Structure formats: structure tokens, C-alpha cells
Amino acid sequence: xxxxxxxxxxxxxxxLIIVVKEYxxxxxxxxxxxxxLIIFASILGKLNSVLTVLKFYAAKADIEIFYFSIxxxxxxxxxxxxxxxxxxxxSGEVSIGKKIEFAGKILIMVLxxxxxxxxxxxxxxxxx
Amino acid sequence: MDVNIIFKIAAVGIVIxxxxxxxxxxxxxxxxxxTTLTGLVVVLMMVIGLISRLFDTVRTMFQL
Numbered sequence: 001x002x003x004x005x006x007x008x009x010x011x012x013x014x015x016l017i018i019v020v021k022e023y024x025x026x027x028x029x030x031x032x033x034x035x036x037l038i039i040f041a042s043i044l045g046k047l048n049s050v051l052t053v054l055k056f057y058a059a060k061a062d063i064e065i066f067y068f069s070i071x072x073x074x075x076x077x078x079x080x081x082x083x084x085x086x087x088x089x090x091s092g093e094v095s096i097g098k099k100i101e102f103a104g105k106i107l108i109m110v111l112x113x114x115x116x117x118x119x120x121x122x123x124x125x126x127x128x
Numbered sequence: 129m130d131v132n133i134i135f136k137i138a139a140v141g142i143v144i145x146x147x148x149x150x151x152x153x154x155x156x157x158x159x160x161x162x163t164t165l166t167g168l169v170v171v172l173m174m175v176i177g178l179i180s181r182l183f184d185t186v187r188t189m190f191q192l
Binding site for chain 2: 009012013016019020022023024026027028030031033034035037038040041044047048051069072073075076079080
């Protein structure tokens with residue numbers, strides 16, 4: 001029952017954060033970061049098996065491994081960006097969080113350029 | 129990943145709050161500030177290792 005564990009971790013750490021925040025708020029932020037990390041890391045192992053299955057079917061369907069790896073990179077950038085932006089927002093720095101999200105969006109756009117290029121090639125070939 | 133580190137950080141926070149109060153009451157404001165700073169650095173050291181481990185995990189998993 002992994003979900004029970006994760007919910008329990010979340011509740012306990014929220015209570016601890018409320019206790020600590022009164023005296024030193026900077027440590028409360030750290031507790032929230034660590035809680036996020038632990039939940040993230042415990043759930044990342046599950047995602048691994050899904051990825052193996054996806055890779056197997058991508059190989060079966062003859063999708064180019066290059067495009068597939070681009071999609072994986074984009075997903076990982078999205079996860080990391082979301083994580084960092086949420087931490088910044090939690091600690092009250094909304095503008096830094098927004099900028100992290102912006103950087104993530106731009107990096108995703110840069111990574112996705114080969115896919116755009118392939119799509120435009122197909123469109124140009126179809127057009128008479 | 130073990131949950132113990134959450135309790136460790138919370139314990140450090142509470143101990144430092146108590147030390148801070150005691151030092152301020154006894155009139156040593158600069159020592160109080162030093163303890164707060166030390167606690168922050170100690171916890172930061174613990175957290176940095178975890179963050180780098182997370183980034184490594186993600187990097188190996190998605191083959192970045």
C-alpha cells in the first residue's frame with residue numbers, strides 16, 4: 001500500500017512544518033523540500049517499469065528511437081521544472097518560480113525542434 | 129529513501145529554536161544568530177545530497 005505511506009508521510013511532515021515554521025521558517029522550507037524529494041523518489045521507481053514497457057512497444061512499432069528519447073527528455077524536464085517551481089512558490093518567491101517554468105518551457109521547445117522539423121517536412125511533401 | 133531525515137530536520141529546527149530563545153534571554157544575541165545560521169547550514173548539507181541524488185536518478189532513468 002504505497003499510497004498510504006505517501007499520504008502518511010505528507011500529513012506527518014505538514015504537522016512538523018507547522019511546528020517548525022513558527023520558530024525558523026527557513027528550516028520549514030527545507031522540510032518541505034525533503035518531503036517532496038522522498039515522495040518523488042519513491043514514486044519514480046514505479047515509473048521505471050512503465051517506461052520499459054513503453055520502450056518495448058516503441059521498438060515494436062518501429063518508432064525511431066531518436067524521437068522517443070526526445071519525448072522522454074521532455075517529460076523529465078517537465079518533472080524537474082515543476083518540482084523546482086513549486087518549491088520556489090512555496091517559499092514565497094512566486095516570480096522566481098515563474099521564471100523557472102519559463103526556462104523549462106524554452107528548453108522543451110528547443111528539444112522539440114527536430115520533431116517540428118520532421119512534421120514540417122511531411123507537410124511540405126504532401127503539399128503540391 | 130528513508131523518512132528519518134524529515135524527523136531529523138524537524139528535530140534540528142526545534143533544538144535550534146530552543147537554543148535561540150535561551151541565548152537571546154541570556155543576552156547573547158550574536159551567539160543566537162550564529163546558532164541559527166549553523167543549523168541552516170547543517171540542514172542544507174543534508175538536503176543538497178538528496179537533491180543531487182534525485183537529479184542523478186532522473187538523469188539515469190530518462191537517459192539525459
